Amino acid sequence: MRRVPYGPVRDGWKLTNFSLGLTYNDTELPDGTMISYWQEGPYYDFTAAEIEELEAATATLHAMCIEAGDWMVKQCPRHTVQGRRDGYFAAVCSPESCFLAKIGIPEYTHEQIIRTWFDGDADTWTHYDKDPDMRTPMQTPDFSPSVYGRFDLWYNGAGSTPKLLEFNAQTPTSLVESAVIQWHWMDQVGVTQHPWRQWNSIHERLIGWEAADGEPANPGAWRRNIDKLREARTWLPEKPKIFFAYETSERTGEDRMNVAYLMATAEEAGYPVELIAMSQIGWDVAGDRVVFVPEPGREDKAQPIDIIFMLYPWEWFWQEEGGRGFFRNMADPSKRGTVWIEPPYKAALLGNKAILPVLWKLFGDDPERGKYLLPSHFAESSSAREMTSYAKKPVWGREGGSVTLVRDGVTISENPTEYGADGRFIVQELCELPSFDGLEGTVHPVIGSWLVDGEAAGMGIREGLGTDGLVTKDRCYFVPHTIEADA
Template sequence: MYLHATDKVLKDDNLLALFDIPKILWPRLRLSWQRRRHHMITGRMDFCMDERGLKVYEYNADSASCHTEAGLILERWAEQGYKGNGFNPAEGLINELAGAWKHSRARPFVHIMQDKDIEENYHAQFMEQALHQAGFETRILRGLDELGWDAAGQLIDGEGRLVNCVWKTWAWETAFDQIREVSDREFAAVPIRTGHPQNEVRLIDVLLRPEVLVFEPLWTVIPGNKAILPILWSLFPHHRYLLDTDFTVNDELVKTGYAVKPIAGRCGSNIDLVSHHEEVLDKTSGKFAEQKNIYQQLWCLPKVDGKYIQVCTFTVGGNYGGTCLRGDESLVIKKESDIEPLIVVKK
């Protein structure tokens, strides 16, 4: 459904405009979509699951996380601390990732690009393990400080190695912000810098360089943007897995209550949960307050042993890759929310 909606958006300028993506990138977005085969490694879908059924909240198609916790930490717990008749539903995640890399169009050497964040350190190392298992050489780049230019103006790392294939933990939206900061006017071309030795390397100079192959690809910003949710609802109204979502608070949302979410928000920031009595049930702050919002039917997480529990499933190479649980004492799952132990019991 998400891919069908993505295709519809990329064929319609009026729909694409709803995503607030710099217009200079629209041709690249469409080209990225045309080349999508074997060019996406992994994402994560967030669900609510209880006695009412299963509902999808969103699809983190670009720069999803929680792989290390599900595929490594909980797997170690399941191996050493759990003695029952069951298994970790993400036990094969590392193998699935390695398989996706083997079938990808990645070049033999992959630079793993991450921000200087502790969580991203182990996320990068987990993906590096999958790449090594798939037979690739790698180097982790923490920040952009060691990147520069060679005499021919090509992008190189601190060891002088050409950078032409990257997997990133950064969100594409960070690169979009850099484009917005350069100028508000229309560009004749994407404003990436040339390889002059005095030019500092920015994120857009890497991710938007034509010769650099990037995972996850540019087109993933469409299904990963919450502006896709009203379009999904319009294409598949009243589908049992979807929640009514709109760009305004419609009459049905007033009746059910609704969640207010910024279209490119992350980590549970700037979300309001409003009941059908117009009571604010929960509210988070963050840096996305200036973004456009969507309004999604209120569908609160179930509370289990004092925590609200969300089901997260990983997509790997377009297929199911594993499941984990996230929990929080508040109704909104955030960056600091816990990863909960999960075992699937065999009967």
């Protein structure tokens, strides 16, 4: 792993990137200075062996996270039939008795978090049909599609071991630049002739590819997931419409373009699609279901939503007015409720920082799997109080918000935001990002390792500058990569 500081600079690269979807390149710093989010010229180069190490780490971490999700579910009383006997709104969970309650997840969401986690597992769910005491019996197993996610990893090349910093399981962005922009950059600059050239099969894994050399075709994440969903929900048409929703208050356009890219891949996979705003998601009282309302006040034009991808945090969604209705709709025993991608378990079980101490608890002593982890504990624990060098992170936080780095008892970086206002934090052993020489000073890269349908799919690299860059924030740069470049 090396940083090449003086790579080729393409003529008209900003316009090229813009035409490919990077419409949010210009980033304004707090002092009003404008910088380029995409770094043209520098790039990171890896050996094939290093890529294999990152790919193996990604696959192992994903398997560990699935086991950690199982553990978290079992800490909720509602994971058993007995825990749900008193009905949907019964109070059976508390911070003392339930892990989900401990980390601040409203109890009314727990049953659907657990159901979507186990969806597709016949042995887990079919017996609920036969329980006469259930007020709302479950039907045969449903299916809750999950398309993508991203691990953020510390890595410093050959001789080092990738370390998990966090898992953005529900709403990862930087997808356009990872899947599309850096791929075209590599084709245009031609700095490597290695057969792999770049670790990047994100696009192909989303849409699939045709059979070659007698090998079976890969149908891609969209087709695999929708096919499984149609097996569970037989009334869906062969090509059901998928809505894609984003939050319009995000001013840079990054959310819109990431959602638009995912929508384009679903359309290329063969499905009808529509891009909508989060504010256009409504509730049909008479039909008791989720609908798309194209114009304010025109509920007469509303369309039912069977499937929707939402780039919006579940931890915001379930605190908002109307959240109970959406979760009750998910629990419709006829299974005609709206299917949400990503499902709520992606935020509740995998995509918050509470999974880090759970992973350490389960695998910290495992020499093969624990090597990819950093010691992590809930901030109120005695183990946390004994640490002198650590990263303190809010359980519910994004883009480095409210992350504090402490080295030998001295704070070296902090980023105060509204995240962590609920007082829920974890601490993770300090592992400062690697340092490389950049044109303006020392830069610190973090590896974004992508998963598509649970499989390692590629990499994007973000880097920050100087001490401020030790925590990856929204203003950090994106830098492309190659495998065994000639330069």
